[in-house]
């Protein structure tokens with residue numbers, strides 16, 4: 001577990017991870033869904049204060065801050081390198097109504113009832129005590145304040161349907177299921193988190209004294225079709241390109257291999273699993289290529305909206 005923690009920190013501090021998170025500001029949500037479904041439920045008004053927990057380098061914090069220039073946003077994250085990166089990106093984008101701080105989701109350094117909303121995006125899946133993180137997010141909320149968590153619940157590890165026409169054989173599908181189980185087990189056993197957290201979040205929120213207002217699934221399906229004219233094509237392509245970099249990155253591979261081992265697999269299993277990753281193939285992921293895909297991984301991002309009673 002100690003080794004895992006170091007490996008997690010190494011990945012969190014890597015350039016490839018920062019780049020992946022920064023990209024999210026553009027493509028993580030479909031703008032129409034975010035504007036019509038998510039934003040109204042936050043019920044923000046001028047002068048409000050919002051806390052983004054596990055903000056990374058600000059993908060959600062900065063996205064929200066640009067929608068609500070009259071609201072003040074604080075992004076808190078345990079990884080100092082990402083916090084510094086968030087400050088730089090805010091400066092680059094000239095977003096004034098944000099600040100980024102280093103701190104732990106399991107022990108938020110704020111007084112009770114100090115925020116009008118607390119939000120998080122793919123963070124509870126990474127903390128060893130998600131119930132505690134949710135109770136902290138509830139503690140610092142004012143009465144009537146809004147809680148919003150967008151967290152993955154991985155039903156399966158689905159691959160993109162590719163234009164190249166490759167489909168997985170039955171043996172490969174069975175192997176993928178086995179590798180995925182090692183990965184899920186390893187995540188949990190190492191205290192790295194839980195890849196099936198999404199549907200558990202409403203229960204943590206209920207136990208933290210929150211009134212569950214809504215539970216949703218994000219409607220985004222990453223996809224790209226040449227000549228990649230639409231923003232949705234370019235964002236999805238970007239996303240797969242950063243994954244392509246990640247699977248080759250030493251810190252990513254070290255953490256991935258250790259997680260598979262912790263879950264009962266071998267180094268060979270980890271290598272075989274990564275070689276089946278859609279972004280492994282490389283050349284097809286340049287934007288002059290004729291590569292098209294539809295990736296069904298992301299529909300299982302669950303969004304829990306709740307209110308402090």
Ligand SMILES: C[S@@+](CC[C@H](N)C(=O)[O-])C[C@H]1O[C@@H](n2cnc3c(N)ncnc32)[C@H](O)[C@@H]1O
Nearest residue numbers: 021054055056059077078079104105121122123
């Ligand atoms: C997958 S990233 C998501 C970052 C950001 N929310 C986004 O959507 O881009 C998970 C983040 O959780 C942070 N994190 C992990 N454990 C944490 C903890 N105990 N307290 C605060 N942040 C934590 C990591 O440093 C990382 O930035």
